[in-house]
Amino acid sequence: MKLSQLRYIAEVNRRGLNVSAAAEALYTSQPGVSKQIRLLEEELGVQIFERSGKHFTQLTPAGKEIMQVAERVLAETRNIGAIAEEYGDEQTGSLSIATTHTQARHALPPAVSRFRDAYPGVSLHFHQGTPLQIAEMVMDGNVDFAIATEALELYEDLAILPCYRWNRSIIVPEGHPLCTVKPLTLEAVAEHPLVTYVFGFTGRSRLDDAFAHRGLAPDVVFTATDSEVIKTYVQLGLGVGIMASMAFDPDRDTGLVALDAGHLFAPSVTSIAFRRGAYLRGYMLAFIETFAAHLTPDTVEQGREARTPAAREALYERLGPALDRAGP
Numbered sequence: 001m002k003l004s005q006l007r008y009i010a011e012v013n014r015r016g017l018n019v020s021a022a023a024e025a026l027y028t029s030q031p032g033v034s035k036q037i038r039l040l041e042e043e044l045g046v047q048i049f050e051r052s053g054k055h056f057t058q059l060t061p062a063g064k065e066i067m068q069v070a071e072r073v074l075a076e077t078r079n080i081g082a083i084a085e086e087y088g089d090e091q092t093g094s095l096s097i098a099t100t101h102t103q104a105r106h107a108l109p110p111a112v113s114r115f116r117d118a119y120p121g122v123s124l125h126f127h128q129g130t131p132l133q134i135a136e137m138v139m140d141g142n143v144d145f146a147i148a149t150e151a152l153e154l155y156e157d158l159a160i161l162p163c164y165r166w167n168r169s170i171i172v173p174e175g176h177p178l179c180t181v182k183p184l185t186l187e188a189v190a191e192h193p194l195v196t197y198v199f200g201f202t203g204r205s206r207l208d209d210a211f212a213h214r215g216l217a218p219d220v221v222f223t224a225t226d227s228e229v230i231k232t233y234v235q236l237g238l239g240v241g242i243m244a245s246m247a248f249d250p251d252r253d254t255g256l257v258a259l260d261a262g263h264l265f266a267p268s269v270t271s272i273a274f275r276r277g278a279y280l281r282g283y284m285l286a287f288i289e290t291f292a293a294h295l296t297p298d299t300v301e302q303g304r305e306a307r308t309p310a311a312r313e314a315l316y317e318r319l320g321p322a323l324d325r326a327g328p
Contacts, residue, residue, distance in 0.1 A: 003077065005040040006070040008033050009048055013067055014140050017049065017056040072277070078141060079279035090282050092121035096143040098134040099126065101226045103147050103270065106246045107164075107328045111291040118290070119283045130198075130225070138273060144284060146273045147291075150205060153312075158273040161303040162316050163292040164326035167267045168207065169248055169258040171234050171241030178240065179257055186214050186264050193221040193239035195230050207242060210265045231256060246328045269316070269323060276304055294322035 007026065012033065015021040023030040041047050048063035049056040059067060085093055099108065104126055112124065127134075127143055131151035138146040139155055146152060152160050170189060172178050181188045190211065197204045211218050221239050224230050227247035234241040235255060248258040272288060272295070274280065280288075285297045295303075299319070306312045 001040065001043060002036075003073075005036050006073055008036050009040065009063075009067065010070050010074055012037070012049070012056065013059065017058070019056065075141060075275060075277050079277070082279045082281055085281065091119060093281060093283060094123045094125060095145075095284060095287060096125040096127065097145045097147060098129060098137040098143040099147040100131065100134070100149075101128055102244055102247055104128060105227070106244070107270065108147070108291070110328070111287070115287050115290045118286065122283050135273070138275060141275065144274060144278070144280075145287075147270065148273075149268050149270045152271055152273045155273075156307070157276055159276045159300075159304040159306070160271045160273045160312065161288070161292070161295050161300060162269045162271050162319055162323055163295070164328075165267045165269050165323040167245055167262040168242055168265050169245040170261045171231060171243060171248060171253075172257055172259065173235065173237070174255055174257055176240070176257070178259060184259055184261065184264065186211060186216060189240060189242075189261075189264070190216045190218045193219045194242060195222045195224075195233050195239040196220060196242040197227075197230070198223045198225050206266050206268050276307075292322075292326050294319055294326060 008022065011022040011026055012019055015025065019033050020030050023033045026033065037048065044066070046062040046066075047060050048066055050058050050060050050063075097108075115122075116124070125143075127137060129137065131148040132154075134143075134146045134148050135151050135155050135158065137143045139157065146158070147163070152158055170178060170184065178184065178188060178192070196207060199205070199208070219239075222230075222233050224233075227243045230241045230243050231248075231253055233239070242261065245258065245260070245262075248256070250258070272291065280300070285300060288295045288300055289297070299315075302315060303312075306315050
C-alpha cells in the first residue's frame with residue numbers, strides 16, 4: 001500500500017468520483033490513477049468503488065470505511081510535514097485561507113497587514129467561495145482556515161471559533177422615503193423591493209428569519225454575493241439594500257445612506273474554522289490571534305476540544321463580551 005494510492009482514492013472521492021478531474025488536480029494521468037486504485041483494491045482484496053462499465057458509481061461499504069481511515073492518514077501526513085517545517089524555520093511557510101468576498105474585502109485587511117509585518121516570510125493565499133465551498137476546502141485539506149458566517153457548523157469535524165459579532169444596515173439612495181421613518185421598522189422596509197445577499201451568504205439566514213417571524217414576505221428582486229454589487233444596484237434604483245454594516249463606507253459610497261438596522265435583525269457571528277486534527281504552526285496561531293485578539297492559543301485549543309453543540313455554546317457564551325469588541 002502506497003501513500004500516493006490513498007491520495008488517489010481520496011481525491012477521486014472529493015471530485016465526485018470523476019477520475020479525470022482527480023487526475024488533473026493531482027497533476028497526473030487518468031490511466032495512472034485508475035491503475036493505482038485497481039492495484040490497491042487487489043492488494044486489499046476488496047473493491048473500494050462500485051463500477052458501471054469504466055465509471056465509478058459510489059463507494060462500496062468497505063470503501064466508505066477505508067476512505068475514512070485514508071483521510072485520517074493523509075491528514076496526519078500533512079501534520080508531520082507541518083511539524084517538521086515548524087522546527088526547521090518557524091518564521092517561514094504558507095497560510096491558505098478560504099473566505100467570502102465580504103470578509104476578504106472588509107474584515108481581513110487590517111489583520112493581514114499586521115500579520116505580514118510580523119511574519120514577512122509567510123506567504124498568504126486567499127480563496128473565495130460560498131460558505132459551503134469554503135467549509136469543504138478546509139475539510140479536504142486544501143486550505144488551512146475557513147472564515148465565514150454561515151455553514152461551518154454543519155461539519156462536526158471542524159473546530160469553530162467565534163471571531164466577532166456584526167449586524168446589518170439598510171442602504172438607500174439619498175432622499176429615499178425610508179430616511180424619514182423613525183423608528184425604522186421591518187414593515188416599512190418590506191414595502192420596498194429588496195437587494196441583498198444570496199441565501200447562504202453573509203448571515204442571510206438571519207435576515208430571512210426576521211421577516212418570517214413578523215409574518216412578512218419581502219420582495220427580494222436581486223441577490224448577489226458581493227456587497228459592492230448590492231450597492232451598485234441600489235444606486236441604480238433597483239431596490240433597497242440590506243447588507244453588512246461593515247461594507248458601507250460613507251466617504252466612498254457617495255449618494256447612498258446607511259440606516260442602522262441592528263434593532264431589526266439578530267446579530268450574526270463570523271467564525272474561523274480548521275480541521276480538528278490539523279497541526280497549527282506558531283504563525284497560524286498568531287494569525288488567529290491577530291484577527292481576533294480573544295482567540296489566544298489556549299482558547300484555540302479549547303475550541304478544538306469543544307466537540308458537542310453544548311460545549312461550543314458554552315465557549316461562545318464565555319467569549320460573548322469579546323465578540324462585540326472585535327471585528328472591523
